Amino acid sequence: MTIPQPVRKQSFAPYLVPLLVGGLVAVALGVYGRAHTPTGYAVGLSGFSGTLAMKAWLATGSFVLALVQIFSALAMYGKLPGVQAPSWTGTLHRWSGRVAFLLSVPVAFHCLYALGAQFDTTRVLVHSLLGTFFYGVFVAKMLSLPKRDLPGWALPVLGGLAFTALTGLWLTSSFWFFTTFGVTF
Amino acid sequence: MKRLGPFHTLGAGAVLVVGLGVLSVTTAPRTDTAASSAPAAKVTTSVSPESAPPGQATPSAAPTDAAEPADPTPKRADYAGVAQGNGGLVALSIKNGKAIAYFCDGRIESWLKGTAENNTVTLAGKGSLITAALGNGKAQGRLQVGKAKWRFSAPLVKKPSGLYRATATVRGAKVVGGWIILPGGRQVGLLGVDEAPYPAPKLTPGSPVTVDGAELRPEDTDAFFDDL
Numbered sequence: 092m093t094i095p096q097p098v099r100k101q102s103f104a105p106y107l108v109p110l111l112v113g114g115l116v117a118v119a120l121g122v123y124g125r126a127h128t129p130t131g132y133a134v135g136l137s138g139f140s141g142t143l144a145m146k147a148w149l150a151t152g153s154f155v156l157a158l159v160q161i162f163s164a165l166a167m168y169g170k171l172p173g174v175q176a177p178s179w180t181g182t183l184h185r186w187s188g189r190v191a192f193l194l195s196v197p198v199a200f201h202c203l204y205a206l207g208a209q210f211d212t213t214r215v216l217v218h219s220l221l222g223t224f225f226y227g228v229f230v231a232k233m234l235s236l237p238k239r240d241l242p243g244w245a246l247p248v249l250g251g252l253a254f255t256a257l258t259g260l261w262l263t264s265s266f267w268f269f270t271t272f273g274v275t276f
Numbered sequence: 277m278k279r280l281g282p283f284h285t286l287g288a289g290a291v292l293v294v295g296l297g298v299l300s301v302t303t304a305p306r307t308d309t310a311a312s313s314a315p316a317a318k319v320t321t322s323v324s325p326e327s328a329p330p331g332q333a334t335p336s337a338a339p340t341d342a343a344e345p346a347d348p349t350p351k352r353a354d355y356a357g358v359a360q361g362n363g364g365l366v367a368l369s370i371k372n373g374k375a376i377a378y379f380c381d382g383r384i385e386s387w388l389k390g391t392a393e394n395n396t397v398t399l400a401g402k403g404s405l406i407t408a409a410l411g412n413g414k415a416q417g418r419l420q421v422g423k424a425k426w427r428f429s430a431p432l433v434k435k436p437s438g439l440y441r442a443t444a445t446v447r448g449a450k451v452v453g454g455w456i457i458l459p460g461g462r463q464v465g466l467l468g469v470d471e472a473p474y475p476a477p478k479l480t481p482g483s484p485v486t487v488d489g490a491e492l493r494p495e496d497t498d499a500f501f502d503d504l
Contacts, residue, residue, distance in 0.1 A: 130396075193288060205409070233282035233283070
């Protein structure tokens with residue numbers, strides 16, 4: 092940050108492509124959610140009292156791992172005062188992220204396949220928009236990771252946006268479920 | 277351990293989506309055989325361990341036993357909402373696998389009957405059709421009246437909101453009144469007098485309405501569900 096670098100024109104391209112692809116993913120999910128007639132049914136895990144309870148708990152698992160994500164990232168970037176990131180922080184960050192993502196997939200699949208994007212109430216509207224945005228940002232972040240010449244703020248911004256979106260998604264779904272129906276499995 | 281790249285992460289997600297899609301299609305409620313085969317096998321082994329020969333009695337009994345607890349459709353529920361793009365109201369009620377619905381925009385109306393299973397309702401009336409998915413506290417789907425089609429989304433409602441119907445014979449004419457009241461207080465209604473539409477008086481739930489000097493007593497869904 093202290094040494095200003097000369098701006099080169101080519102340096103934009105590497106992180107524009109992931110952003111473009113991520114944007115396309117978000118738009119495609121939104122269009123699919125809107126155009127496809129909801130089936131009202133999708134496979135899920137058994138052992139819960141209902142589909143909503145299953146989704147609420149999977150999303151909660153994903154959200155807890157997202158908290159691991161944010162703190163492991165802060166540690167890696169040396170932003171946690173007094174914490175020296177252990178050598179396994181990177182591995183923890185990668186695997187907690189992967190599991191968080193994979194936990195979220197069945198939830199989002201049910202949302203899009205069985206319910207579709209809906210804009211009728213504020214909660215559902217916000218949830219629909221955040222959901223498509225989250226996977227767009229996530230794809231952008233994944234595609235940006237292998238790029239070596241990104242500005243230093245690129246990954247933290249993408250990761251921060253993904254975390255913010257997931258937090259919003261959790262608040263508009265699981266938190267709503269737990270406060271409306273009670274904390275039930 | 278080999279380190280997986282971000283592409284593998286996305287790939288794993290894509291594979292998961294495809295797997296969920298394939299499973300959802302193959303176990304979808306419509307294809308009863310695929311959906312009930314696994315639970316049916318459990319029921320046959322646990323309920324009738326010795327008596328019935330496996331080929332005969334069990335296959336007829338098991339699917340119904342297994343399908344009952346698997347069906348997530350609510351036993352009793354009332355929904356009401358707005359037909360998008362038309363502004364008319366739609367009310368839908370479910371009771372033990374049966375469904376009734378009423379659409380009314382103050383000028384045209386339609387009463388529909390049908391079934392509810394696996395959180396999907398399909399209803400038909402005179403020249404009208406409704407298909408909707410139940411879930412997340414609402415019924416969401418499509419409505420067709422004549423050649424017009426609308427989407428609708430109807431949240432769960434509780435009395436005094438919901439659907440009301442009154443039937444009477446007024447001076448030899450068969451009068452059927454239908455009303456839908458939304459939680460916000462918005463309502464729409466229509467009288468069918470020998471099937472011809474007439475404006476309906478405003479309904480206050482619990483009070484009778486007067487039509488051409490005769491008194492009609494609109495009833496809520498519980499009262500007329502089985503008569504429709």
